[in-house]
Amino acid sequence: MINAKSFSLPSRILHWLMAVMILIMLFIGVFMASTAGPNYHRLVTLHRPLGIAILVLALVRLANRLRSPPPALPEEFPPIMKFGAKASHVLLYALMIAMPFVGWGMLSAGGYPIPLWGQSVLLPPILPHDPALWAALRSAHTVLAFLLFGMVLLHVGAALFHGLIREDAVLRSMTWQAKADRE
Amino acid sequence: MATKPLVPSASALRWLGVVAAPTALALGFLWAGGWLTPHRLTQTSLLDALRAVDGTHPGFRRNHAKGVCVTGWFEGNGNAAGLSMASVLQSGRVPVVGRFALAGGMPFQADAPAKVRSMALRLMPPGGQEWRMGINDIPVFPVRTPQEFQDLQLASRPDPATGKPDPARVQAFRAVHPWLQVAGAQITHRPLSSGFADDTYRSLDSFLFVGKDGTETAVRWSMVPLQPVTPADAHADDHDYLFRQLIDDLHAHSLQWRLMVTVAGNHDVIDDPSQGWAEDDRQIDAGTLTLTTVESEESGSCTGITFDPLVLPHGIAPSGDPILQARSAAYMRSFAARSGEKLPVPAITPTMTAAPGGAEGKKS
Ligand code: HEM
Numbered sequence: 001m002i003n004a005k006s007f008s009l010p011s012r013i014l015h016w017l018m019a020v021m022i023l024i025m026l027f028i029g030v031f032m033a034s035t036a037g038p039n040y041h042r043l044v045t046l047h048r049p050l051g052i053a054i055l056v057l058a059l060v061r062l063a064n065r066l067r068s069p070p071p072a073l074p075e076e077f078p079p080i081m082k083f084g085a086k087a088s089h090v091l092l093y094a095l096m097i098a099m100p101f102v103g104w105g106m107l108s109a110g111g112y113p114i115p116l117w118g119q120s121v122l123l124p125p126i127l128p129h130d131p132a133l134w135a136a137l138r139s140a141h142t143v144l145a146f147l148l149f150g151m152v153l154l155h156v157g158a159a160l161f162h163g164l165i166r167e168d169a170v171l172r173s174m175t176w177q178a179k180a181d182r183e
Numbered sequence: 184m185a186t187k188p189l190v191p192s193a194s195a196l197r198w199l200g201v202v203a204a205p206t207a208l209a210l211g212f213l214w215a216g217g218w219l220t221p222h223r224l225t226q227t228s229l230l231d232a233l234r235a236v237d238g239t240h241p242g243f244r245r246n247h248a249k250g251v252c253v254t255g256w257f258e259g260n261g262n263a264a265g266l267s268m269a270s271v272l273q274s275g276r277v278p279v280v281g282r283f284a285l286a287g288g289m290p291f292q293a294d295a296p297a298k299v300r301s302m303a304l305r306l307m308p309p310g311g312q313e314w315r316m317g318i319n320d321i322p323v324f325p326v327r328t329p330q331e332f333q334d335l336q337l338a339s340r341p342d343p344a345t346g347k348p349d350p351a352r353v354q355a356f357r358a359v360h361p362w363l364q365v366a367g368a369q370i371t372h373r374p375l376s377s378g379f380a381d382d383t384y385r386s387l388d389s390f391l392f393v394g395k396d397g398t399e400t401a402v403r404w405s406m407v408p409l410q411p412v413t414p415a416d417a418h419a420d421d422h423d424y425l426f427r428q429l430i431d432d433l434h435a436h437s438l439q440w441r442l443m444v445t446v447a448g449n450h451d452v453i454d455d456p457s458q459g460w461a462e463d464d465r466q467i468d469a470g471t472l473t474l475t476t477v478e479s480e481e482s483g484s485c486t487g488i489t490f491d492p493l494v495l496p497h498g499i500a501p502s503g504d505p506i507l508q509a510r511s512a513a514y515m516r517s518f519a520a521r522s523g524e525k526l527p528v529p530a531i532t533p534t535m536t537a538a539p540g541g542a543e544g545k546k547s
């Protein structure tokens with residue numbers, strides 16, 4: 001059986017769209033959580049729907065990934081490297097899905113109303129009102145966000161290593177140039 | 184397929200390329216999170232300033248720490264419905280969870296007539312369109328911006344040598360903030376009522392009422408007591424006399440306040456809570472608050488929430504008042520911090536709030 005050399009077009013669109021969204025989200029998050037300035041409320045108001053959009057896209061992406069498997073990694077990679085690549089992708093998926101749930105869940109546990117868009121559309125609580133749980137999840141949201149950011153840094157570094165140093169097919173499999181490789 | 188070495192040799196420039204992107208992202212992240220700008224005004228710096236004044240009291244609110252929970256209802260009369268489509272302002276009754284407190288982060292401070300008293304309310308109409316507010320019994324707020332709030336806190340922190348604020352430091356703050364003089368004088372010379380029940384509480388910050396057609400109207404509001412007002416004079420020599428009086432009142436009868444909405448006039452400054460509005464502004468009686476029960480914070484329903492002033496229903500929006508942003512941010516942080524700590528027995532215990540004759544204190 002012949003593996004495609006590239007990610008399918010939907011996979012690539014989802015990847016880059018979500019890469020931008022997640023990076024924006026991480027930056028908005030740490031910025032708003034360390035400001036008492038005039039944009040605080042606006043940023044929190046943007047953070048919620050953007051986070052929920054990431055959740056929806058991540059679930060679509062997961063389904064898409066199960067339907068169209070990714071291209072195989074170059075065969076000469078030692079198993080440990082293949083494992084590292086796989087494991088890091090699994091972790092990225094897990095965090096893309098966990099972060100919005102933790103955000104939504106913590107506001108539920110904190111007894112906050114959770115406006116999704118404007119003030120009129122509210123998300124239902126997904127956890128019971130429980131202040132201790134709110135405190136724990138609020139910390140978890142921070143810890144997981146830092147883990148996600150650390151993973152993204154490694155991921156970007158690895159992608160560039162493949163693209164600039166090894167010049168193998170890995171970076172191209174996620175970019176538009178890859179079309180040329182297609183059979 | 185020719186196999187490459189795992190790490191082929193490459194120019195330093197290419198390696199720089201590999202390292203540069205993650206490094207740039209990491210630096211940007213550190214900047215965004217305020218780690219490269221230690222003097223940024225943040226949730227943490229505001230709470231640190233409060234702690235510098237009041238000390239560390241795990242489990243308690245970082246400000247307005249001494250308080251008691253109450254419940255009751257709010258009955259809108261529809262008079263303000265033309266200005267705001269908020270469902271709480273239509274005619275009808277909604278349940279309320281509230282809290283009375285003394286300003287300041289010391290949970291065991293002694294009651295005294297001139298200490299700032301507060302009322303906090305959570306109005307809960309069906310459908311989740313909540314309205315939360317924390318309102319104080321002063322005519323105006325002492326500062327105009329969050330930075331000034333923090334600077335004033337730091338200026339009035341106790342001197343370790345005397346245990347009292349250093350007058351020179353407070354003087355220095357005043358000298359560089361001459362525009363706050365009027366507010367300071369208005370707060371100092373405000374009339375004092377006898378207790379929580381006959382006090383008037385004010386939003387101080389401005390908000391926007393949003394009508395059905397999208398029209399925005401700048402407003403402030405106050406809760407005006409229906410109980411007769413008596414001036415503060417001699418009071419019981421009791422550490423908690425204000426709270427005891429409130430508890431006795433609520434056990435004897437319900438307490439009521441009228442929600443008076445003030446519509447900004449042409450010359451009123453909207454976004455500065457240190458400036459009062461004109462006396463002849465239009466006032467709307469928007470409904471009546473009735474409080475009927477009182478409970479200690481230890482078990483009461485006001486403990487597990489924060490009265491974030493930006494939890495607003497559809498039909499009420501924040502104004503450009505910068506204090507509101509800082510409040511929303513700081514209340515969330517205070518709420519998260521205290522919720523992760525064990526709440527010690529508060530000053531106003533369940534025994535004190537129990538109905539007289541109902542529970543005779545702890546059985547030994
Ligand atoms: C991919 C999704 C998400 C990412 C990457 C993300 C990221 C972040 C980050 C980095 C922070 C700052 C943490 C800190 O420095 O302490 C944060 C805070 C926060 N997030 Fe998220 N978040 C996501 C989803 C959500 C969702 C869906 C919600 C709510 C529905 C939410 C609500 C919040 C809130 C309320 C805060 C605290 C703001 C404050 O402390 O003032 N987040 N988020």
Ligand code: HEM
Binds near residue numbers: 173
């Ligand atoms: C911004 C710079 C980024 C670059 C240059 C980049 C590059 C790549 C490349 C080359 C691949 C293919 C790896 C392979 O062949 O297995 C890939 C896959 C992947 N990337 Fe990224 N990426 C970036 C950002 C992100 C971000 C922010 C996330 C999300 C947190 C992310 C999540 C993933 C995941 C989960 C995969 C596995 C493939 C899949 O199932 O979608 N990437 N990325």
Ligand code: HEM
Binds near residue numbers: 250282284319509510
């Ligand atoms: C930048 C200015 C301000 C800061 C940093 C600040 C900070 C705080 C904090 C940290 C709390 C504790 C919140 C919690 O743990 O739930 C609190 C409570 C409170 N604040 Fe402020 N505050 C500010 C301005 C104001 C203003 C302008 C008002 C009145 C109009 C006000 C009224 C209240 C009230 C009533 C409470 C008690 C709420 C309750 O009983 O739970 N605050 N404040």
